[in-house]
Amino acid sequence: MANVVLDDVVKSFGDVVAVDHVNLEIEDGEFMALVGPSGCGKTTTLNMVAGLIELTSGTIAIGGKVVNDLDPKDRDIAMVFQNYALYPNKSVAENLAFPLQMRKVSKSDIEVRVKRAAEILSISHLLNRKPRQLSGGQQQRVALGRALVRDPKAFLMDEPLSNLDAMLRVQMRSELKRLHQQFSTTVIYVTHDQMEAMTMADRIAVMSGGVLQQVGTPDDIYNRPANTFVAGFVGSPAMNFLSGNVTTSNDETAIQGSGWTLPLSQRNISRVGGSTTSEVIVGARHTNLTVLPEDATSGLPARVYTIEPTGDLTFVHVWLGEQLVVASTPGTYHGVADQPIRLEFDQDRLYLFDAETKRAL
Template sequence: MAQVELEKVTKIYDNKVVAVKEATFTVNDKEFCVLLGPSGCGKTTTLRMIAGLEEVTSGIIKIDGKIVNDVEPKDRDIAMVFQNYALYPHMTVYENMAFGLKLRKFPKDEIDRRVREAARILGIEDLLDRKPRQLSGGQRQRVAVGRAIVRNPKVFLFDEPLSNLDAKLRVQMRSELKKLHHRLGATIIYVTHDQVEAMTMADKIVVMKDGVIQQIGTPFEVYNKPKNLFVAGFIGSPAMNFVNATVIAKGGGIWIKTSGFEVKVVKEHEPILEKWIDKEVIFGIRPENIFDKLFAVAPQPENTVTGVVDVVEPLGSETLLHVKCGEDVLVARVDPRTQAQEGARIDLVFDMNRIHVFDKDTQEAII
């Protein structure tokens, strides 16, 4: 397997549209790296440039330490799995998986060994004689992955491979791909717009927006320490709550004041926010860090806010509350035993150790 390096890689199309701007990141050997972002953010274009299917306007791409900008796709020692499977309908599963090896003039016994080994790993040994039209979506996806595995490439590239599957099958295939990654010890670059896929599978996440990399980090880092408002809002479901606020000094402490509540900042955050006193900021807190006061541990007046319940969404293992506080509506993920009723008042407790504060102008994280 191999390391993949991008140094200031840019793609500008003929109509002057900048699809990717100075993308710089490294995917280490045997790492599972996910390119994550909304549709049109440049993640698939980045993947296609690594594959050699798109020409690089400027910058350098290295695979295994060698510059591959001018190397043909077939000579880059990569294998790509597409969203639409791209199987040959007239060939059997066995023939689809063997086709690339036949083109490369591999001996028949070596082809057979590789195909059957890949089929065993993926649990599709009993499908080798079938045609693609006789397979379910999940089975077709396994065949597409198997066709990549038999190549034994240095790098696997996946372009939204699970987007055509139903929700239950997507969950199953996520865990199978993760297990496959451990078994093969492969270097994988995986494109998706689904942040749950990214969080559950990745060793490293590259978050993109409008062709620009916003943040690179582990799932833990991009979730708990987002660098800006976009990353904070894109990762997490339900999304982080954002409220326009002002930092104020009161009673020897620093508080966050909004249209509907005031909460006191913990001591460790005070030095950071001192220079923001009397300035407008954006206050952020995730739904799971807001608690129904009846089930909160040691609530204090300075981290408790009162609002009116707008919507109650019982989900079995948890309940989502939409609570109107002043001009803003907060979403709280609370204990399912909550007695909250729509239209009733409720006290909510914030975990002030888990808050986020953003610069209103630059949208960069302050805390």
């Protein structure tokens, strides 16, 4: 086990800066998820830690030792990729044993480690089968087992669950999490799935365009996003963003957008005071918007656009002035399109961003 430290790491491919001055410390035993949209530099970052590609500049240290010039095989890390290639002609047991044989581990030691990994992953009954006789999820577990038997300093995983169907992915998600709790080995886990990152990781590093946007616990990332990118990336449906100008009239401070005016609570008034311009972006998650009847005494006038029942929750898309926003209601909600309603913002759960810098206020 070891910590992994990226210090001012840059990787350019010609004109493309894939990883742009990234500083990140993954603590010993920590499960760090690296998330971001396609092309943001996640795989490139992971491959530099693995030693599969060279850095343009910066340093990477594993367990306190700079590894820039070390070959992948000398870094003592295990990788699990999206396309786990198992050896088709070897049995599950042989697949698990192979990396240990390559490392000249003794036969008796190999037996013990393979047995243990198989037990942990619930594949003991499959040890004599060939990969083609396994389901996708079972193959995935063998691939994990092959990494696990090695007892490496760190696991690097690049979208290891993305080939699985939705149900299996959710199941493997909790198994991986349990595995990590049992082993507390350092894990760097790349995914574009914010839900996977939120549910599994100790901390999340959010990347966009090669730049690290924020590093924090799932709670930090969800409740205290550093900027509009992070705020919009986590949560589903995505956070609503509304831009408007801070105005004060008759002692009331409000944000005014096209066709709506949102009065602010005292605390939110002091927050918008920190903005560099009078233009701010209001962020509201669907759970922090309440749909009220048209004759309610609070909330802003709005109009129903569409209604999406999903079972427990019903998503109500509404026009607020000239902007569409989504609110969630209990599944018992019954409304109709074009119906006038009022929309209440939870002032204690309002996200506010500087319109110019896009940073949280």
